[in-house]
Amino acid sequence: xxxxxxxxxxxxxxxxxxxxxxxxxxxxxxxxxxxxxxxxxxxxxxxxxxxxxxxxxxxxxxxxxxxxxxxxxxxxxxxxxxxxxxxxxxxxxxxxxxxxxxxxxxxxxxxxxxxxxxxxxxxxxxx
Amino acid sequence: xxxxxxxxxxxxxxxxxxxxxxxxxxxxxxxxxxxxxxxxxxxxxxxxxxxxxxxxxxxxxxxxxxxxxxxxxxxxxxxxxxxxxxxxxxxxxxxxxxxxxxxxxxxxxxxxxxxxxxxxxxxxxxx
DNA sequence: CTCTTGACCTAGAGCCACTCCAGCTCGCTA
DNA sequence: TAGCGAGCTGGAGTGGCTCTAGGTCAAGAG
Numbered sequence: 001x002x003x004x005x006x007x008x009x010x011x012x013x014x015x016x017x018x019x020x021x022x023x024x025x026x027x028x029x030x031x032x033x034x035x036x037x038x039x040x041x042x043x044x045x046x047x048x049x050x051x052x053x054x055x056x057x058x059x060x061x062x063x064x065x066x067x068x069x070x071x072x073x074x075x076x077x078x079x080x081x082x083x084x085x086x087x088x089x090x091x092x093x094x095x096x097x098x099x100x101x102x103x104x105x106x107x108x109x110x111x112x113x114x115x116x117x118x119x120x121x122x123x124x125x126x127x
Numbered sequence: 128x129x130x131x132x133x134x135x136x137x138x139x140x141x142x143x144x145x146x147x148x149x150x151x152x153x154x155x156x157x158x159x160x161x162x163x164x165x166x167x168x169x170x171x172x173x174x175x176x177x178x179x180x181x182x183x184x185x186x187x188x189x190x191x192x193x194x195x196x197x198x199x200x201x202x203x204x205x206x207x208x209x210x211x212x213x214x215x216x217x218x219x220x221x222x223x224x225x226x227x228x229x230x231x232x233x234x235x236x237x238x239x240x241x242x243x244x245x246x247x248x249x250x251x252x253x254x
Numbered sequence: 255c256t257c258t259t260g261a262c263c264t265a266g267a268g269c270c271a272c273t274c275c276a277g278c279t280c281g282c283t284a
Numbered sequence: 285t286a287g288c289g290a291g292c293t294g295g296a297g298t299g300g301c302t303c304t305a306g307g308t309c310a311a312g313a314g
Binding site: 048049052053055056074077078080081084085087088091094095097098100101102104105106108109112113115116 | 175176179180182183201204205207208211212214215218221222224225227228229231232233235236239240242243
Binding site: 013015016019023033034035036054059060 | 270271272273274279280281
């Protein structure tokens with residue numbers, strides 16, 4: 001798979017994929033004709049995972065740690081499992097923050113509506 | 128209210144509050160003895176709102192726009208209302224991303240467990 | 255009444271995670 | 285065989301903080 005396909009499938013940008021490769025977050029990527037990257041199905045799956053970890057706020061340092069474990073093979077399954085469980089817990093926290101914000105927005109919107117109504121009444125009263 | 132209290136109440140760091148002030152995201156903040164910032168209840172409420180907008184991913188440019196509207200007073204209520212509604216829609220998208228990631232994690236965890244079990248069986252079979 | 259402590263101040267440098275750019279090489283098709 | 289588009293590299297630029305250096309000031313301890 002070409003890098004452009006890898007990007008559109010994973011949701012990462014082409015630049016970000018190259019950046020991640022430079023940082024060592026990706027395993028060795030094969031090269032095809034003219035030195036172009038050629039992503040395997042496993043590569044893509046890994047990009048998808050990285051992408052959604054990053055999108056949901058996993059810090060880079062943790063991603064690097066996780067990538068190191070991945071590159072060490074099946075020995076590290078239980079540690080990777082633990083890392084994913086840990087991140088799942090973070091997701092819960094983020095969801096809570098989202099909910100709190102949604103609540104705050106709902107409150108503000110209600111208040112705006114009341115204010116607007118108030119202004120309208122003032123306006124009517126003035127006439 | 129002192130800046131440290133403003134920070135702990137809003138969830139922003141002291142540095143971030145000063146940074147936001149420099150950018151013009153805050154209205155004029157009063158100064159007390161020795162030139163120290165003194166935040167009013169309204170200031171705090173505004174910080175709390177900014178904080179949760181930022182925490183849930185509103186980009187800086189939009190925050191600046193929103194702050195400008197806020198500083199123009201009640202004329203701009205309906206525009207601010209629209210901005211908040213818009214952000215509420217963004218929250219929904221983020222929630223979806225979170226959910227998809229949680230799903231992916233659940234799938235990966237299951238697969239890890241199966242792999243681990245497989246290894247265990249291999250191990251038993253080998254003995 | 256001086257000394258120390260600690261919260262706050264400003265200006266500016268540093269950092270992280272991208273993102274963009276210049277200038278290049280290929281492989282294709284007209 | 286000339287032009288186009290996708291990809292390559294190294295390096296500069298950006299957004300949003302975060303940290304540091306080098307100060308001021310107020311209040312409590314001695």
